[in-house]
Amino acid sequence: MVLGNYKSVISARAADAEILKRSQDGGIVTQLFAYALEEGIIDGAIVAGPGDEPWKPEPVVATTRAELLAARGTRYTISPNMMLIKEATRSYGLDKVGIVGTPCQMQALRKAQLYPMAMRKVPDKIALAIGIFCMENFPYQGLEAIVEDHCNVKMESADKMDIGKGKFSVYTERGAISQIPLKATHKYEQPGCHVCLDYVANLADVSTGSVGSPDGWSTVFVRTKNGENVWSKAIDAGYFETKDIASVKPGLDLVTKLATDKIDKNKKSVEARATFGVNKGLRNPYI
Amino acid sequence: MEEPAPEPVVKAPAEKPAEKPKDVEIHQTLDGDKKEEKPVANKITVGHVHMSGCTGCLVSLADNYEGLFKILDDYADLVYCLTLADVRHIPEMDVALVEGSVCLQDETSVREIKETRERAKVVVALGGCAAYGNITRFCRGGQWNQPQHESYVPIGDLIDVDVVIPSCPPGAESIRNVCVMAYLLLQGTDEQKELAAAYLKPLMDLAKRGTEACGCDLMYDVINQGLCMGCGTCAASCPVRAITMEYGRPAIDRDMCIKCGACYAQCPRSFFNFDVINQFEGIMEAIDGAMGKGGE
Numbered sequence A: 001m002v003l004g005n006y007k008s009v010i011s012a013r014a015a016d017a018e019i020l021k022r023s024q025d026g027g028i029v030t031q032l033f034a035y036a037l038e039e040g041i042i043d044g045a046i047v048a049g050p051g052d053e054p055w056k057p058e059p060v061v062a063t064t065r066a067e068l069l070a071a072r073g074t075r076y077t078i079s080p081n082m083m084l085i086k087e088a089t090r091s092y093g094l095d096k097v098g099i100v101g102t103p104c105q106m107q108a109l110r111k112a113q114l115y116p117m118a119m120r121k122v123p124d125k126i127a128l129a130i131g132i133f134c135m136e137n138f139p140y141q142g143l144e145a146i147v148e149d150h151c152n153v154k155m156e157s158a159d160k161m162d163i164g165k166g167k168f169s170v171y172t173e174r175g176a177i178s179q180i181p182l183k184a185t186h187k188y189e190q191p192g193c194h195v196c197l198d199y200v201a202n203l204a205d206v207s208t209g210s211v212g213s214p215d216g217w218s219t220v221f222v223r224t225k226n227g228e229n230v231w232s233k234a235i236d237a238g239y240f241e242t243k244d245i246a247s248v249k250p251g252l253d254l255v256t257k258l259a260t261d262k263i264d265k266n267k268k269s270v271e272a273r274a275t276f277g278v279n280k281g282l283r284n285p286y287i
Numbered sequence B: 001m002e003e004p005a006p007e008p009v010v011k012a013p014a015e016k017p018a019e020k021p022k023d024v025e026i027h028q029t030l031d032g033d034k035k036e037e038k039p040v041a042n043k044i045t046v047g048h049v050h051m052s053g054c055t056g057c058l059v060s061l062a063d064n065y066e067g068l069f070k071i072l073d074d075y076a077d078l079v080y081c082l083t084l085a086d087v088r089h090i091p092e093m094d095v096a097l098v099e100g101s102v103c104l105q106d107e108t109s110v111r112e113i114k115e116t117r118e119r120a121k122v123v124v125a126l127g128g129c130a131a132y133g134n135i136t137r138f139c140r141g142g143q144w145n146q147p148q149h150e151s152y153v154p155i156g157d158l159i160d161v162d163v164v165i166p167s168c169p170p171g172a173e174s175i176r177n178v179c180v181m182a183y184l185l186l187q188g189t190d191e192q193k194e195l196a197a198a199y200l201k202p203l204m205d206l207a208k209r210g211t212e213a214c215g216c217d218l219m220y221d222v223i224n225q226g227l228c229m230g231c232g233t234c235a236a237s238c239p240v241r242a243i244t245m246e247y248g249r250p251a252i253d254r255d256m257c258i259k260c261g262a263c264y265a266q267c268p269r270s271f272f273n274f275d276v277i278n279q280f281e282g283i284m285e286a287i288d289g290a291m292g293k294g295g296e
């Protein structure tokens, strides 16, 4: 169950070279939304667009391919994508909403669909929810401290950031690479991440991340009927290159291991909350 | 000189015919006949009780469009609702959907909320006013022509409430879901009863949690508790846009907040019941099925 319910899992990358040019991994998110937009499966998608400070994402409702492309790449800081979920069905007038988000945002989405207390007309208008794997996230100032203090790179000169193989890496526009052990970043993690019990976006229609697949490729879980429907059409239409997950290294074993590690560690911190004080504990959202 | 106005002529009404005139035809559809004689057997009874509310909660129920008709056809008889039907006094009900708060200085209101509790198996605080006081929290009397009508309390301060549906207004779909789940709870198979109980549990827990709500809940019970992860759902839920996201955390304009309770209830870190939400696909299909939608 650490990987959630899924119908199939595969290693894939976008067929579109322009998308791949600046995508974080296999460009799955951007390519699948671009396809869904072209086909009328969605009429817009909430993505993490460019914000007013370097590497600070701002949620936007993208209704064009150009806007989707502008949101490519991972920003390792909070992008409150759910804040537009109702507005997308109001002033933007969308009937078929796409949304990308971390596992916690997919949880928020499904809760809003099942318990839509203040979400009138939202439940039926969600057409495609793409989840991205997530081990942890950082507040903006935490990311700044990691990049500027620890990695010694100015935020505005960073071209790409990546977490992988136990390191936080920053690539600059001029080709330098600065890496620090992930250990040094732990204290900057968003505290709310420490009670998070989902690594691979179990509640998305389709979820994707880098772990398990080679560089430039993504691991993709196809989870719901809706997800399967959209994904298989996109494959048939030639929008993705795929490889059997069993044939790639490091493959599903590593995904399973990391998911198990995350969930075990965070379960412990959820439990520790119950006896955090003296005869008093902290709140547990799961009971 | 003006002429005096003519005396009005008063005519005695003609005597009413004791019998229906022979030339009046009455058309009755077979369907209508059937319905009267053979109502669907195991429907539950639902009432809408209007306390100090604005009827927006009832409009939200109606906002299910044909879904409401489906509910009334197959699952529930509306046995009381002053806005829609001519039943004058609160009857026995399986489910009472109560909207509005209670004015302590209005005897009728106080009596009616007590009667509601006595006569309903399940009391639902429908909407922010019934659940948390909402805008009536700001009442302080001093207006014509009942300047003494100054104290308003959420219904949970006077009676035990079983289920709350926060927000102002509560989403149409949430009322629909609660009605369908209440039906399954009272009339379903064992398996359906179990699902309905699990679905309703967090809304029952919210009822036990208390009758105060505010944007501040996000501070007290989410951020201060180390649980916020910056998803932005609270900002989307707020009906008055009192919440903005700043550096990944909600910032609450507390003078704009009307105390509806939506933000906290909708936050995925207030309650998150995996047992139900993990089954989102099946449950949404089941609800669609019950509503006669569903099917690809």
Ligand SMILES: Cc1cc2nc3c(=O)[nH]c(=O)nc-3n(C[C@H](O)[C@H](O)[C@H](O)COP(=O)(O)OP(=O)(O)OC[C@H]3O[C@@H](n4cnc5c(N)ncnc54)[C@H](O)[C@@H]3O)c2cc1C
Pocket: A022, A023, A024, A025, A026, A027, A028, A029, A030, A031, A046, A047, A048, A049, A057, A071, A072, A073, A074, A075, A076, A077, A078, A079, A081, A100, A101, A102, A132, A133, A134, A135, A136, A137, A138, A163, A208, A209, A210, A211, A218
């Ligand atoms: C905080 C964070 C932690 C992650 N941790 C892991 C991990 O541990 N293991 C792993 O395998 N993968 C992780 N990922 C996912 C990975 O970095 C890629 O986002 C994913 O593989 C998608 O790549 P792509 O090439 O398909 O997407 P692209 O086509 O490059 O598109 C990326 C999409 O992600 C959205 N996005 C970017 N930043 C954010 C954000 N902060 N919040 C919400 N949406 C955002 C953009 O809007 C864009 O639509 C993490 C992502 C984030 C944001």
Ligand code: SF4
Pocket: A102, A103, A104, A105, A134, A135, A136, A137, A190, A192, A193, A194, A196, A197, A198, B229
């Ligand atoms: S670790 Fe969990 S809570 Fe934190 S950003 Fe990722 S999905 Fe959200």
Ligand code: SF4
Pocket: B218, B222, B223, B227, B228, B229, B230, B231, B232, B233, B234, B235, B248, B249, B250, B266, B267, B268, B269, B270
């Ligand atoms: S909904 Fe909850 S978790 Fe999400 S940003 Fe608001 S307070 Fe934080």
Ligand code: SF4
Pocket: B213, B214, B215, B216, B237, B238, B239, B240, B241, B242, B243, B252, B256, B257, B258, B259, B260, B261, B262, B263, B264
């Ligand atoms: S902040 Fe908004 S959603 Fe929260 S209680 Fe106040 S009015 Fe309601």
